[in-house]
Amino acid sequence: MQEEMVNTFTAKAEAVSAVVRKVSNMQQALEYAVKICDEKEACRLLLAGCELAVSNSAAELCQFSSGEKFIAAPGLDRDALTGLQALAKERDIKVVSSGLRKYASGLDMGLAVADLGLAETGTLVLECSSEDLRLSTMLCEINILVLPVSRMRTGTDEAEEELAAMMKNGSAYLSFITGASRTADIERVLALGVHGPLELHILLWEDD
Amino acid sequence: MLNADNIKEYLSEIEEALQNDFQRKTLDTFAVAYRTGRANAFSGMDIPGLVKDIARSKDDSLAEMDELYQQFKEKAQALGVHVHLAADAKQANEIIAGIAREHQCRNVVKSKSMTAEEIHLNVALEKEGMKIVETDLGEWIIQLRKEPPSHMVLPAIHLSRYQVADLFEKVTSKKQDSDIFKLVKVARRELRREYVQADMGISGANFAVAETGSLGLVTNEGNARLVTTLPRVHVALVGLEKLTPKLKDALLLLKALPRNATGQQITSYVTWLTGPSECKSSADGKKVMHIVFLDNGRRKLSSDKNFSQILRCIRCGACANVCPVYRLVGGHKYGYVYIGAIGLVTTYFFHGRDKARLLVQNCINCGACKEVCAAGIDLPGLIKDIHARILDEEGHPPRSKLLAMVLKNRRLFHMLLRNMRFAQLPFADAKARYVRHLPSIFMKGQDFRKLPVLASTAFRDKWKSVKPNVSRPKLKVGLFSGCAVDFIYPEQMEAAVKVISKGKSIAQDHPEKQTCCGLPALMMGEKDAARETARQNIEAFASSGSDYIVTLCASCAAHLKYGYPKLLEGEKGLEQKLKAFTDKVMDFSSFVRDVMRISPMLFRKTVQKVGYHSPCHLCRGLEVREAPRANINLVHEYVPTAEEEVCCGFGGSYSLNFPPVSRTLLAGKMANLRAGGISAVGTDCPGCVMQIRGGMARAGIDIEVKHVAELMAEQLK
Numbered sequence: 037m038q039e040e041m042v043n044t045f046t047a048k049a050e051a052v053s054a055v056v057r058k059v060s061n062m063q064q065a066l067e068y069a070v071k072i073c074d075e076k077e078a079c080r081l082l083l084a085g086c087e088l089a090v091s092n093s094a095a096e097l098c099q100f101s102s103g104e105k106f107i108a109a110p111g112l113d114r115d116a117l118t119g120l121q122a123l124a125k126e127r128d129i130k131v132v133s134s135g136l137r138k139y140a141s142g143l144d145m146g147l148a149v150a151d152l153g154l155a156e157t158g159t160l161v162l163e164c165s166s167e168d169l170r171l172s173t174m175l176c177e178i179n180i181l182v183l184p185v186s187r188m189r190t191g192t193d194e195a196e197e198e199l200a201a202m203m204k205n206g207s208a209y210l211s212f213i214t215g216a217s218r219t220a221d222i223e224r225v226l227a228l229g230v231h232g233p234l235e236l237h238i239l240l241w242e243d244d
Numbered sequence: 245m246l247n248a249d250n251i252k253e254y255l256s257e258i259e260e261a262l263q264n265d266f267q268r269k270t271l272d273t274f275a276v277a278y279r280t281g282r283a284n285a286f287s288g289m290d291i292p293g294l295v296k297d298i299a300r301s302k303d304d305s306l307a308e309m310d311e312l313y314q315q316f317k318e319k320a321q322a323l324g325v326h327v328h329l330a331a332d333a334k335q336a337n338e339i340i341a342g343i344a345r346e347h348q349c350r351n352v353v354k355s356k357s358m359t360a361e362e363i364h365l366n367v368a369l370e371k372e373g374m375k376i377v378e379t380d381l382g383e384w385i386i387q388l389r390k391e392p393p394s395h396m397v398l399p400a401i402h403l404s405r406y407q408v409a410d411l412f413e414k415v416t417s418k419k420q421d422s423d424i425f426k427l428v429k430v431a432r433r434e435l436r437r438e439y440v441q442a443d444m445g446i447s448g449a450n451f452a453v454a455e456t457g458s459l460g461l462v463t464n465e466g467n468a469r470l471v472t473t474l475p476r477v478h479v480a481l482v483g484l485e486k487l488t489p490k491l492k493d494a495l496l497l498l499k500a501l502p503r504n505a506t507g508q509q510i511t512s513y514v515t516w517l518t519g520p521s522e523c524k525s526s527a528d529g530k531k532v533m534h535i536v537f538l539d540n541g542r543r544k545l546s547s548d549k550n551f552s553q554i555l556r557c558i559r560c561g562a563c564a565n566v567c568p569v570y571r572l573v574g575g576h577k578y579g580y581v582y583i584g585a586i587g588l589v590t591t592y593f594f595h596g597r598d599k600a601r602l603l604v605q606n607c608i609n610c611g612a613c614k615e616v617c618a619a620g621i622d623l624p625g626l627i628k629d630i631h632a633r634i635l636d637e638e639g640h641p642p643r644s645k646l647l648a649m650v651l652k653n654r655r656l657f658h659m660l661l662r663n664m665r666f667a668q669l670p671f672a673d674a675k676a677r678y679v680r681h682l683p684s685i686f687m688k689g690q691d692f693r694k695l696p697v698l699a700s701t702a703f704r705d706k707w708k709s710v711k712p713n714v715s716r717p718k719l720k721v722g723l724f725s726g727c728a729v730d731f732i733y734p735e736q737m738e739a740a741v742k743v744i745s746k747g748k749s750i751a752q753d754h755p756e757k758q759t760c761c762g763l764p765a766l767m768m769g770e771k772d773a774a775r776e777t778a779r780q781n782i783e784a785f786a787s788s789g790s791d792y793i794v795t796l797c798a799s800c801a802a803h804l805k806y807g808y809p810k811l812l813e814g815e816k817g818l819e820q821k822l823k824a825f826t827d828k829v830m831d832f833s834s835f836v837r838d839v840m841r842i843s844p845m846l847f848r849k850t851v852q853k854v855g856y857h858s859p860c861h862l863c864r865g866l867e868v869r870e871a872p873r874a875n876i877n878l879v880h881e882y883v884p885t886a887e888e889e890v891c892c893g894f895g896g897s898y899s900l901n902f903p904p905v906s907r908t909l910l911a912g913k914m915a916n917l918r919a920g921g922i923s924a925v926g927t928d929c930p931g932c933v934m935q936i937r938g939g940m941a942r943a944g945i946d947i948e949v950k951h952v953a954e955l956m957a958e959q960l961k
């Protein structure tokens with residue numbers, strides 16, 4: 037049953053160009069994130085249009101950019117954050133966990149743990165009432181979300197009560213995230229990363 | 245946005261749109277790709293069941309709109325949201341401008357909202373000296389071009405990458421590449437700056453859940469998340485019809501919305517806002533959140549027995565995606581603010597009669613929109629109803645009054661038809677049975693296809709001589725010929741009689757007092773006349789005592805079966821007769837295949853390749869798809885061709901009123917048939933025969949066009 041759900045989830049998420057990998061513990065997830073970030077192009081805004089013909093004032097946003105790489109991980113618990121910082125330091129990557137507004141020009145990577153997964157559409161549910169957590173999943177170029185497999189549900193029918201309970205219990209900002217940010221507004225050609233992340237990586241954490 | 249004031253101007257705008265090759269090609273590709281994309285997205289799901297559930301759920305919500313609003317308001321206010329109710333566009337704009345003043349906001353970033361388009365919010369806020377930036381890529385593009393959207397979901401679908409590159413050159417003062425991916429990235433950077441500067445974010449909402457006071461926003465780009473996060477003030481503008489009692493209802497709509505809109509199982513982002521969330525640029529660390537609910541006629545509409553279904557609309561845009569007229573003329577000529585079939589309907593209620601008058605006439609009544617609608621809205625029916633309503637309000641034009649008057653009187657109508665033949669004779673090519681040339685007042689723009697002359701003897705005048713004698717009948721069939729078969733193509737009914745007479749012990753009758761089915765009157769907005777002819781037909785067949793009422797005309801059949809109950813709803817003393825009548829109506833192809841179970845042994849099957857054109861009112865109106873194809877295949881080799889179910893452009897009087905559209909639809913139909921390598925095409929409707937045969941004759945193409953009854957009768961052993 038669960039295996040079937042994981043298979044459906046993986047197929048659906050991959051169909052909208054998400055990268056899906058399995059990890060057996062949080063440490064592996066952190067290692068994956070740091071590795072991907074390390075392999076990423078040096079200029080963190082390259083993908084996002086820094087080299088393109090943007091207007092002078094839009095280019096000014098780049099002043100925040102110093103060529104360093106940043107991973108935003110405001111939602112991680114203390115242990116995971118410490119672990120991430122240690123790994124990141126080895127590769128000269130900075131970890132930020134607050135004040136993300138400053139990074140409106142872009143972040144290399146956002147890393148967070150999702151609250152639920154919906155298999156029928158390959159969707160992740162993230163409770164992000166915290167502004168920093170929200171911004172980390174929007175301003176980044178690569179969004180990495182860890183989903184504990186125990187939090188996987190078949191779809192909205194099954195998850196409906198849990199979702200409603202979250203809304204009733206103070207979850208002011210709840211996001212369903214499926215694949216990367218996308219548009220087809222010019223000639224109906226699909227382009228990823230129009231406002232939010234250009235890539236979504238999902239790490240299925242086999243936690244039971 | 246439609247500019248024309250009269251039909252003449254509208255027609256010339258349409259001609260112009262038809263010359264827009266880029267738009268034509270884009271919309272063609274889209275129309276074809278959409279079909280597959282949608283089918284894939286829904287695969288394995290029970291679509292009719294889902295549509296029914298949505299219709300019911302929306303109807304329930306609409307019935308308690310006021311209560312839901314109260315409940316929502318209490319919940320949201322308890323969380324610290326300011327909730328407003330705006331009676332109309334003006335008030336909504338004032339409320340939002342007031343919020344901006346109160347919080348000293350000057351720079352607005354906005355995510356896509358059709359409701360904001362409806363009230364022309366940007367114009368109102370700009371007058372206040374505010375700067376508004378649309379952040380949805382398509383909306384931003386059209387905002388920069390100072391244009392309205394041309395599609396509800398893909399607002400800039402009418403533009404090419406080159407036009408976008410030119411536009412971005414102006415915006416950035418830099419030379420731009422026309423590579424789409426690069427253009428998207430440029431937009432990403434340009435818009436990031438706007439989010440940083442903005443002090444107010446404006447969004448719409450797809451759902452407003454009363455039990456929790458939550459808003460649901462469905463987007464792909466993720467711009468709505470930034471719009472609702474970065475600025476310190478958030479204003480959501482929400483139509484009252486978006487209220488649902490529970491999250492469950494919203495999740496139900498969410499199952500259909502992306503699938504029907506873009507063929508996605510879900511959009512990249514669905515965002516649920518329940519009260520103000522953390523906002524670090526606001527003084528107290530909490531977002532200032534206002535929700536403005538818009539009435540603008542919705543409350544009144546929600547209690548209208550017929551028109552309340554408009555408010556079920558979930559704005560998926562599918563009714564435009566499948567509309568053959570939209571596909572040709574594009575959104576700027578097929579809607580005011582709201583586009584496509586639903587746009588034709590809502591324009592009247594949200595923007596007034598003046599904006600709606602021309603639009604509602606430009607529907608060919610093909611039913612494609614109704615079939616695809618996620619909320620089960622009877623769009624073509626409502627379009628006709630609004631047309632009729634406008635005529636009632638403004639007075640009926642003499643031409644339509646005359647038609648109504650004539651149609652109500654069967655004897656007069658039939659006498660005129662008989663006499664018309666004599667009027668036509670001087671212009672007729674007797675052998676080929678086409679009108680050779682007509683005085684130009686009748687023929688303006690009509691010469692894209694040859695028009696038939698009336699038959700020398702109408703079917704009703706031949707009936708006595710062709711009626712088969714059946715001694716001990718077990719089944720009685722009443723033949724309903726309809727005007728086109730009766731007076732133009734009696735040979736089609738003669739063929740049908742021959743085929744049906746092969747069935748054992750089937751008696752046939754052609755009740756003398758039958759008359760026009762009334763659809764043409766309805767199409768012209770003459771509801772009274774349509775009702776009167778309906779009554780006459782029901783009477784005519786009641787006395788004949790037939791078990792089935794068989795027709796050769798798909799449009800007549802669909803109208804007799806499904807149009808009559810609507811027209812005559814609640815008419816006292818008629819309920820039983822009406823039901824007895826409509827239950828018996830059946831199209832010819834279904835009758836011979838499913839009731840007679842006609843034997844292949846009766847026919848000489850040839851190897852001739854024959855195509856099929858599927859009449860709108862047969863495939864969608866009656867949902868008859870297999871029978872005619874199977875019947876053709878009994879006698880010839882049936883060869884499928886592209887887009888068999890797309891309208892041929894006839895549409896009765898539509899082709900007379902909108903010749904450019906009719907002409908272009910016909911051209912597409914003929915191109916698809918030609919590409920199929922066939923020598924003949926069968927169809928189950930005299931109107932389609934008239935249109936396609938006339939087109940083939942005018943273009944000198946050697947493909948025969950016949951009614952399926954004729955194809956069958958010709959091959960009887």
Ligand code: SF4
Pocket residue numbers: 563566567568569570584585606607608609610611612613614623624
């Ligand atoms: S009935 Fe056909 S022509 Fe009319 S709006 Fe619907 S799809 Fe368009």
Ligand code: SF4
Pocket residue numbers: 556557558559560561562563564585586613616617618619620621623
């Ligand atoms: S009327 Fe139906 S098909 Fe058209 S946008 Fe609304 S829900 Fe979609």
